[in-house]
Amino acid sequence: MARSxxxxxxxxxxxxxxxxxxxxxxxxxxxILTSFKTEAQAINDPPLFLFFDWTLENYAVVQDRSxxxxxLWNSVIIAIGSTxxxxxxxxxxxxxxxxxxxxxxxxxxxxxxxxxxxxxxxVLYPIYLLFIxxxxxxxxxxxxxILMLINLPIIVxxxxxxxxxxxxxxxxxxxxxxxxxxxxxxxxxxxxxxxGIASTVLLNVILAWNEAFWTLxxxxxxxxxxxxxxxxxxxxxxxxxxxxSAASTMAIAxxxxxxxxxxxxxxxxxxxxxxx
Amino acid sequence: MLPTKTLRTALAASLxxxxxxxxxILTIATVNxxxxxxxxxxxxxxxxxxxxxxxxxxxxxxxxxxxxxxxITTKGGxxxxxxxxxxETPIWGANGWLVSLNDMPASYDTDDILPxxxxxxxxDGTLYAAPFYGESSMIMYRTDLxxxxxxxxxxxxxxxxxxxxxxxxxxxxxxxYGVCLRGKAGWGENMxxxxxxxxxxxxxxxxxxxxxxxxxxxxxxxxxFYYNLLTNYGPPGASTNGFNENxxxxxxxxxxxxxxxxxxxxxxxxxxxxxxxxxxxxxxxPDTGLGKRSNWLxxxxxxxxxxxxxxEAAKQFIEWxxxxxxLALVAEKEGWANVPPGSRTSLYENPEYSQIPFAKMTxxxxxxxxxxxxxxxxxxxxxxxxxxxxxxxxxxxxxxxxFSAMLAGQQTVEEALANVQQLTAxxxxxxxx
Numbered sequence: 001m002a003r004s005x006x007x008x009x010x011x012x013x014x015x016x017x018x019x020x021x022x023x024x025x026x027x028x029x030x031x032i033l034t035s036f037k038t039e040a041q042a043i044n045d046p047p048l049f050l051f052f053d054w055t056l057e058n059y060a061v062v063q064d065r066s067x068x069x070x071x072l073w074n075s076v077i078i079a080i081g082s083t084x085x086x087x088x089x090x091x092x093x094x095x096x097x098x099x100x101x102x103x104x105x106x107x108x109x110x111x112x113x114x115x116x117x118x119x120x121x122x123v124l125y126p127i128y129l130l131f132i133x134x135x136x137x138x139x140x141x142x143x144x145x146i147l148m149l150i151n152l153p154i155i156v157x158x159x160x161x162x163x164x165x166x167x168x169x170x171x172x173x174x175x176x177x178x179x180x181x182x183x184x185x186x187x188x189x190x191x192x193x194x195x196g197i198a199s200t201v202l203l204n205v206i207l208a209w210n211e212a213f214w215t216l217x218x219x220x221x222x223x224x225x226x227x228x229x230x231x232x233x234x235x236x237x238x239x240x241x242x243x244x245s246a247a248s249t250m251a252i253a254x255x256x257x258x259x260x261x262x263x264x265x266x267x268x269x270x271x272x273x274x275x276x
Numbered sequence: 277m278l279p280t281k282t283l284r285t286a287l288a289a290s291l292x293x294x295x296x297x298x299x300x301i302l303t304i305a306t307v308n309x310x311x312x313x314x315x316x317x318x319x320x321x322x323x324x325x326x327x328x329x330x331x332x333x334x335x336x337x338x339x340x341x342x343x344x345x346x347x348i349t350t351k352g353g354x355x356x357x358x359x360x361x362x363x364e365t366p367i368w369g370a371n372g373w374l375v376s377l378n379d380m381p382a383s384y385d386t387d388d389i390l391p392x393x394x395x396x397x398x399x400d401g402t403l404y405a406a407p408f409y410g411e412s413s414m415i416m417y418r419t420d421l422x423x424x425x426x427x428x429x430x431x432x433x434x435x436x437x438x439x440x441x442x443x444x445x446x447x448x449x450x451x452x453y454g455v456c457l458r459g460k461a462g463w464g465e466n467m468x469x470x471x472x473x474x475x476x477x478x479x480x481x482x483x484x485x486x487x488x489x490x491x492x493x494x495x496x497x498x499x500x501f502y503y504n505l506l507t508n509y510g511p512p513g514a515s516t517n518g519f520n521e522n523x524x525x526x527x528x529x530x531x532x533x534x535x536x537x538x539x540x541x542x543x544x545x546x547x548x549x550x551x552x553x554x555x556x557x558x559x560x561x562p563d564t565g566l567g568k569r570s571n572w573l574x575x576x577x578x579x580x581x582x583x584x585x586x587x588e589a590a591k592q593f594i595e596w597x598x599x600x601x602x603l604a605l606v607a608e609k610e611g612w613a614n615v616p617p618g619s620r621t622s623l624y625e626n627p628e629y630s631q632i633p634f635a636k637m638t639x640x641x642x643x644x645x646x647x648x649x650x651x652x653x654x655x656x657x658x659x660x661x662x663x664x665x666x667x668x669x670x671x672x673x674x675x676x677x678x679f680s681a682m683l684a685g686q687q688t689v690e691e692a693l694a695n696v697q698q699l700t701a702x703x704x705x706x707x708x709x
Contacts, residue, residue, distance in 0.1 A: 221331035232334035235308040
């Protein structure tokens with residue numbers, strides 16, 4: 001009897017989880033489906049779900065009109081570059097906060113996070129003026145730096161949480177064995193924290209990939225990533241939903257695939273320490 | 277690699293052909309409208325002619341506005357040519373942010389640009405942007421529904437006639453709504469429309485001393501009329517309908533009438549997208565007999581930011597893209613129906629173009645709009661569906677939300693008007709008027 005209740009509950013939970021999952025995924029699915037419709041089918045009422053004349057025309061138009069590869073390449077460089085740069089700075093920062101905390105460590109952590117609460121547009125002009133002075137406008141270097149800076153608080157926080165899980169005694173033992181600071185971080189701490197670092201890296205690549213304020217405002221033609229590619233298909237005067245959907249699908253496909261393959265690390269990273 | 281190589285070869289060849297000493301790469305910010313996209317596809321003709329090549333930055337209208345405003349106010353120099361509207365051109369021109377286009381060569385024939393467009397894109401007699409395409413607003417109506425209702429649409433109807441037609445065509449059981457109008461909040465969405473309705477009812481935003489007039493009887497009459505018309509004969513959820521939503525409804529045969537941008541005519545008559553393509557008639561935007569019709573005037577125009585290093589090349593591009601030759605080029609490649617409308621007088625004198633069913637009504641609508649004399653009473657401002665002052669974006673955005681909330685049933689007409697009057701007064705006081 002008890003066993004059958006458990007099975008029923010299991011089935012119920014699984015169904016519920018699938019339902020919620022599908023509900024969350026539905027807008028993305030709809031975008032993908034719309035990208036295979038004609039513009040007239042895209043706005044059809046009642047909406048067409050699966051039974052329409054599938055076409056690749058929108059992808060051909062988008063491919064013809066935009067240099068997708070350039071946008072993609074910019075996105076890859078900016079997302080990966082800013083994450084690597086961020087992790088390089090965040091590992092020592094998180095190490096010091098986790099293993100040699102001072103009286104002010106908690107305050108510093110909170111202060112770092114508070115910068116995320118500021119609306120980005122509030123600092124648009126100062127940053128824009130700085131970028132003009134430093135000749136960083138419309139450059140991948142400039143975007144890499146700015147995205148690293150805006151994601152740094154999250155990287156530090158995540159790594160700090162992982163590092164706190166590692167017993168300080170292990171690092172101490174390494175020091176007793178004669179390991180210097182560099183060895184301690186590089187050869188003892190980092191290998192132990194690899195799962196945590198991996199999920200931090202993944203999450204930040206996704207955040208940097210999707211960032212759509214700075215990437216739109218600080219770029220023009222040369223350094224524009226995929227967010228600008230999508231934005232170029234949005235039109236308030238004309239119904240181009242199918243083409244916009246094709247552009248969106250092309251823009252999210254790489255990150256969707258990356259997310260699919262690394263979901264284990266992502267889930268582990270996001271729920272780390274949550275059940276303690 | 278191939279496209280870059282091809283581009284380089286083409287560029288080198290064209291350089292030789294043009295015999296130009298230096299070739300520039302122009303960065304142009306623009307919007308994702310059909311005419312602009314078509315221009316992007318024809319850029320190689322410009323490159324072949326001058327040797328200069330072009331990089332396009334295409335953005336959604338509001339993002340573009342924020343993006344180019346940031347760049348121009350900080351002298352960022354990112355763009356060599358900006359696609360700007362009729363609202364910002366005179367303001368930016370007055371601020372010295374744009375290069376004068378008064379010295380275009382005689383062959384460009386500046387006088388051929390429609391007077392209404394030239395007026396709206398100038399400040400103190402100086403032209404600051406050249407119109408790429410222009411639009412007004414007009415009535416698009418279903419000829420079949422009018423016929424079965426036993427009615428005929430006059431060429432220049434009054435609001436009362438429009439209301440009667442809307443009542444006759446409405447058939448809610450079959451999801452046919454007499455009239456579709458903008459309700460979505462935004463200074464370029466519902467406020468553009470509501471302001472033109474107000475103009476035709478004799479209302480105005482400010483008196484000669486910049487005192488807000490939204491608490492006047494004319495405003496109340498205009499907004500009440502708009503509210504009743506849309507509530508009684510409009511589609512459900514009209515408070516979130518903008519241009520695109522109404523276009524979609526009209527194309528699916530759910531609107532008896534739609535009063536909106538003239539540029540929509542080419543969409544609703546395109547049989548690939550519209551189920552009612554062969555059943556659309558056009559009429560001038562309505563009035564109330566007071567002398568002002570409720571049609572707006574807008575242009576997407578090309579301007580050069582002051583301080584660009586490539587002014588010469590930028591002027592050459594504008595000369596090419598807004599010339600008579602460009603119109604002929606589009607006609608040759610894509611047909612007359614796809615020529616950017618509303619910029620030049622000569623286009624409307626062309627016998628082939630006058631065959632296009634909406635050509636005459638577009639021109640008449642544009643000519644019926646005068647941004648320098650937009651209202652029945654005197655006003656200190658320029659602009660028909662907007663007030664050409666920097667504060668307007670803020671006022672229009674907030675007012676748009678009030679009127680949209682009114683349409684959604686969250687407040688009454690009186691409450692919305694009182695709120696708009698108050699917020700306008702506060703904004704203007706803060707701005708030092």
